[in-house]
Amino acid sequence: MDKEPALLVIHPKAERHVIDILPILEERWEITHRVTAYAGQGIELAEQAFQQDYRWIISLGGDGTLNEVVNGAMQAQRPCTVGTLPGGTVNQWAREIGLPAHPIE
Numbered sequence: 001m002d003k004e005p006a007l008l009v010i011h012p013k014a015e016r017h018v019i020d021i022l023p024i025l026e027e028r029w030e031i032t033h034r035v036t037a038y039a040g041q042g043i044e045l046a047e048q049a050f051q052q053d054y055r056w057i058i059s060l061g062g063d064g065t066l067n068e069v070v071n072g073a074m075q076a077q078r079p080c081t082v083g084t085l086p087g088g089t090v091n092q093w094a095r096e097i098g099l100p101a102h103p104i105e
Contacts, residue, residue: 007054008033009042009069011061014087017103021060021085024104029056036065046072046082055080060103062088 006029010018015035025031032054036042046057046069057080059069066084073080085103086094095101 003028003030004056005030005032005052005054006056006058007031007045007049007052008058008060009045009065010035011042011059011065011087012036013089014061014065014085014103017060017085017087020104025058036061036068040068042068043072043075046070047076049073050076050078050080056083057081058083058085060085060087062086062090063092064088066093 008031010033012035018033022031034045042065049057057069057073059066070082073082084094086099086101087103
């Protein structure tokens, strides 16, 4: 069975986790990962994801990265699933929904 494509949007400070996370994510999805280079790029990447047939968008970073991904997905106005992996400084949203502090966990 072919894996569904997923886009992993990564904050530069969380990039150190990618080598450990990719094998886990690739068990389920065909992952393309992009490290953001400037503020607001997560919005652009998430909004453009639909033109590239991604229906799964995963943020790896903190609350700001997740905020950008959600806003980009909303601007695209297409159905998708947004996920988050904590990799930021505070990760308030991840804590609120009960995710562990480390993205591998």
